[in-house]
Each structure stands twice: as structure tokens, then as C-alpha cells.
Amino acid sequence: MRRFFAILLGRLARFATRLRGGGSAFPGYLVRKVWPRFIEDVSSQWGHGVVFVLGSNGKSTTTHMVSELLRAHGLRVFTNPSGANLPQGIASAMLSEVTLAGKLPADVAVLEVDEAFAVDLARLLSPRTVLMLNCQVDQLYRFYETERVADMMLDASVLASEHIVTNREDPLLSQVQSRLGSKSVPDVSYFGASDSVLAASKHGLLNAPDFRDGAEAARPAALGEVRSFGGREATIAVGGDVVSVELPARGLHYAVDAAAACATARLVLGDGFDTKRVVQAFGSMRPAYGRGEVIPFGDESVEFVMFKNGPSLQLNLDSLSTPPKQVMFALDEGTPDISWIYDVDFDALDHVDVVTGEKSWQVALRLAYAGVPVTTVEPDLEKAIELMRALPAPEHDRKLWFVNYEQMMLARKYLGFADLETRL
Structure with a gap:
């Protein structure tokens, strides 16, 4: 009865929070207050266990990729599509699918996890x-140094x-093998890209x-390796x-x-992995x-290019083969310290039409130093x-918006696409 009440209460809280738009971690917090082992008990039902996805950048994208690969092989996948990657957020995502009897019909869970909570969640979910x-320069105001973030993930x-x-x-x-020492379990596999x-x-x-001091390890073979790449096309070697x-x-x-x-999908599926x-x-x-x-x-379309730090912005800029015809750049207080913007090479842009968000004047100043003309600075996102x-409408192109996470969510909501949880 206590479990039934906990789920019912969490469901009601989830319904109420979604009425005001978007998701919330509060329902997950609430259900765990009433049923403290909610996450552990529900996750123990999944026959193929739990997959964690950690990293400074790319967690949401790769969680999506792994989930879709496993679904293509016939597995029922539970994931946290809205990017809710803290314990209460994951519990809230579970509430969207768990029955009042406490059953969540899935074969495997693929979860994006915040690095700072990874160890605690690993103890809860036993991945x-x-x-x-990856470990990249990110949120130094929160983590102080990249080595600390790496240690969180390695632990x-x-x-x-x-x-x-x-x-x-x-x-x-x-260098994860050095953490394991002579232990053979878990085994370590690698991914990467070819030298060329x-x-x-x-x-x-x-x-x-x-x-840090230490001998450089030999470069191991990769289970998954990018062999060639161009635009949206890639050739990937997976095992043989x-x-x-x-x-x-x-x-x-x-x-x-x-x-x-x-x-990752090959390891989860074993002999059932099918390249077709x-x-x-x-x-x-x-x-x-x-x-x-x-x-x-x-009558047009807009492409969202989300960034959260210097490396993600730089890699997205590097992906442009030609300067985009129409560009908006949106950055707000969701990214408190943007000093890293001075490490970014903006040569891929020949102009920016509108800069917006609470950090708009700081961004405009950086673009001016980079020699990138800015047509308008408008801090209000809706006006921008x-x-x-x-x-x-740009000929043979679409409008391109570079946005940090918070501005992305607000812009999607303004355009009528507020529901993140149904996107995957």
C-alpha cells in the first residue's frame, strides 16, 4: 500500500508540474521521500541491467543513440529523455512509465548521469x-578542475x-585500467577515431x-572506431x-x-548485435x-545547435563547412562563467544577425574582438x-541558432515545442 501511495502521489505531482509547462525533478524527490528504495526496487526488474552514460559533452546524444540501437534489436528501453540526470530527475522519469503496482516494463535502462552524482547513483542502480x-573543460565554477571530474567518472x-x-x-x-589494477571484472573496451x-x-x-605524473600508456585497439567522416556521414568499425x-x-x-x-550496444547485445x-x-x-x-x-525552419561550454561550441563551429546565412547566438545565466568564450575560434562565422540572452553584450564583445560583425544585440529572447x-528566408539554407541549454528550452517553448520528455 505504501508503494501504491508513493507512486500515486508522485504521478499527481508530475501531472501538476507538467501543467505549468516542461518537466520537474520534484515528483521524483517526493516519491523517494515516501518510498526511499524506489529507484533500487524498480531498476532491479530489468533483465539486461543498467547502462550509465557519463561525460562532459555528448551525454544526451549518446544516450539517445544507445537507446535507439538497442530498440532496433528488439529490446524495450527505459531512458531519461529530458536529460534529467540527477537522482530525483531519474526518479521523475521513472514515474512516467511505472505502473501503480511498481512495475516498469523494460529490458534495459540507458541513463544519462551527472558526473557529480555518478558514484551515488552507481551504488543505487548497480550498472x-x-x-x-570525454573529460573536457566544463563548469569550472562548480568542479574547479577537470581532473576532479575525471576522478568522479573513473570512480x-x-x-x-x-x-x-x-x-x-x-x-x-x-587510464581507467590503472584504477582496476589486476582485476579482470569489469572488462575495459575503447572507442575513438583513426589517426587520419x-x-x-x-x-x-x-x-x-x-x-599528472605517470607513464603514457600504449594506445589500445578500439572496439568502436571512426574510420572516415564527412558532414552527417561516418564509417565506423565495430569489432570485425x-x-x-x-x-x-x-x-x-x-x-x-x-x-x-x-x-556499447555490441557489449550489451553480445552475439545478438546485427550491423544491418x-x-x-x-x-x-x-x-x-x-x-x-x-x-x-x-514557412521556414530553424536548426538548434546547443552548446554548454567551450569545447562543445568549438566542435559545433568546426562542423560548419561554410558560414551559415542567418545566425542567432543565445547565451544566458544558465552558463554563469563564460570566460572560456575567449578560447573559442570563431573563424567559421562571417557574421551573426542577432545576439540574445543575459550574456548577450559579453558575447557581442567577444565576437567584435574576433572580427565577426553583429547586426543586433537584443537581450530579450522572444524579441530576438x-x-x-x-x-x-535564406536561399538553400535554414536559420541557425547557437543556444545554451536554458535558452534552447525557452526558445523551443516559445515555438510551441515545450515537451522534452516525448522527444526520444
């Missing part, structure tokens, strides 16, 4: 597989019961360097197989995320919300969107 994407990864999948090209995360692909990238993958896939968004970082997803289903899954895969997502904008709407 079979932990995927670590969580060694709690996996079966598999660790890590980035061979990341100087910090590729890395050499062709203007700024590489922008993973944080490892300044090679597949050509269409990416949900353009950029080398998406190709590397795809290699990570393929390697991989190609089919990528062919029909939509972008994770805000990450290359294209949304109707009157209307300025973009008033521009004539």
Missing part, C-alpha cells in the same frame, strides 16, 4: 555497463559489474590534457565489422559518439532535442526570435 565519453566506472567503455583519445579517461580522421580535424576532439551510418547531426563529435554507442539493424537505426534516428534538431519556424523571423 552493468558504464560508458565514459563510478569501476563500480560497473561487467563492462567499462571509455574514450581511447581522452588522456584522463583512457583526427589529423583532419582542425581542433581535434578538445579533450582535457592529463598533467565496418558500417556506414547517417548521423543525426553533423560534426566529428557526433561521429565519435556514434562509435561509442556502437561499442545498426544502419537502420541510424537511418531513422532523430537528433536528441536541441542537438542539431530542426524545428518548423513559420521575432527579429530572426522578420529576416527573409
Whole structure:
């Protein structure tokens, strides 16, 4: 009866919060107050266990990719599509699918997890597989240094019961084997990109360097490796197989995320992994919300390019083959410290039509130093969107909006796409 009451209460709270638009972590907080072992008890039902996805950048995209690959192989997948990656957020996501009897019909869970809570969640959810994407300069106001973030991820990864999948090209995360010592469980697999692909990238993958003492380890073979890449097309070697896939968004970082997803899916599925289903899954895969997502904008369309830090902005800029015809840049207090913007190379842009958000004047100043002309600075997002709407439709192109997470959500809501939880 207590479990029934906890779920009913959480469901009612979830309904109430969604009435005001968007999701909320409060229902998850509430259900765990009444049923403290809610997360542990519900997650123990999944036959293929839990997959964690960790990283400074790319968590939502790669969680989406792994989920779609497993679904293409016939598995029922529970995930946290809105990007709610703290304990209460994951509990709220569970409430969207759990029955009043406490059953959540899924074969496997693929969960994006915040690095700071990864160890605590690993103890709650006992993941079979932990995927670590990258450690990049991010939220220094919160974490202070990248090595600390890497340690959070590494400490969580060694709690996996079966598999660790890590980035061979990341100087910090590729050293996970040293954490395991002589232990053979969990096993460690790698993903990455070929030497030729890395050499062709203007700024590489922008993973944080490892300044700590220690001998450089030999570069291991990768279970998933990007062999070639261009625009939205990539060729990926997965074990002994090679597949050509269409990416949900353009950029080398998406190709590397795809290699990570393929390697992880192969480990989860074992002998059931089928490259034909991989190609089919990528062919029909939509972008994770805000990450290359294209949304109707009157008679036109707008492409959202979300960034959260210097490396993600730089890699998205690097993905542009030609300067976009119409550009809006939106950044607000959701990104408190934007000093990193002076490390970003803006050569991919020849102008910006509108800069908006609470940080708009700081962004405009940086663009001025970079020699990128700005037509209008309008701190109010809704007014900025209307300025973009008033521009004539660009020929053979779409409007491109660079947005941080909070501005992405507000812009989507203004355009009538507020519900993030149904996007995946």
C-alpha cells in the first residue's frame, strides 16, 4: 500500500508540474521521500541491467543513440529523455512509465548521469555497463578542475559489474585500467577515431590534457572506431565489422559518439548485435532535442545547435563547412562563467544577425574582438526570435541558432515545442 501511495502521489505531482509547462525533478524527490528504495526496487526488474552514460559533452546524444540501437534489436528501453540526470530527475522519469503496482516494463535502462552524482547513483542502480565519453573543460565554477571530474567518472566506472567503455583519445579517461589494477571484472573496451580522421580535424576532439605524473600508456585497439567522416556521414568499425551510418547531426563529435554507442550496444547485445539493424537505426534516428534538431519556424525552419561550454561550441563551429546565412547566438545565466568564450575560434562565422540572452553584450564583445560583425544585440529572447523571423528566408539554407541549454528550452517553448520528455 505504501508503494501504491508513493507512486500515486508522485504521478499527481508530475501531472501538476507538467501543467505549468516542461518537466520537474520534484515528483521524483517526493516519491523517494515516501518510498526511499524506489529507484533500487524498480531498476532491479530489468533483465539486461543498467547502462550509465557519463561525460562532459555528448551525454544526451549518446544516450539517445544507445537507446535507439538497442530498440532496433528488439529490446524495450527505459531512458531519461529530458536529460534529467540527477537522482530525483531519474526518479521523475521513472514515474512516467511505472505502473501503480511498481512495475516498469523494460529490458534495459540507458541513463544519462551527472558526473557529480555518478558514484551515488552507481551504488543505487548497480550498472552493468558504464560508458565514459570525454573529460573536457566544463563548469569550472562548480568542479574547479577537470581532473576532479575525471576522478568522479573513473570512480563510478569501476563500480560497473561487467563492462567499462571509455574514450581511447581522452588522456584522463583512457587510464581507467590503472584504477582496476589486476582485476579482470569489469572488462575495459575503447572507442575513438583513426589517426587520419583526427589529423583532419582542425581542433581535434578538445579533450582535457592529463598533467599528472605517470607513464603514457600504449594506445589500445578500439572496439568502436571512426574510420572516415564527412558532414552527417561516418564509417565506423565495430569489432570485425565496418558500417556506414547517417548521423543525426553533423560534426566529428557526433561521429565519435556514434562509435561509442556502437561499442556499447555490441557489449550489451553480445552475439545478438546485427550491423544491418545498426544502419537502420541510424537511418531513422532523430537528433536528441536541441542537438542539431530542426524545428518548423513559420514557412521556414530553424536548426538548434546547443552548446554548454567551450569545447562543445568549438566542435559545433568546426562542423560548419561554410558560414551559415542567418545566425542567432543565445547565451544566458544558465552558463554563469563564460570566460572560456575567449578560447573559442570563431573563424567559421562571417557574421551573426542577432545576439540574445543575459550574456548577450559579453558575447557581442567577444565576437567584435574576433572580427565577426553583429547586426543586433537584443537581450530579450522572444524579441530576438521575432527579429530572426522578420529576416527573409535564406536561399538553400535554414536559420541557425547557437543556444545554451536554458535558452534552447525557452526558445523551443516559445515555438510551441515545450515537451522534452516525448522527444526520444
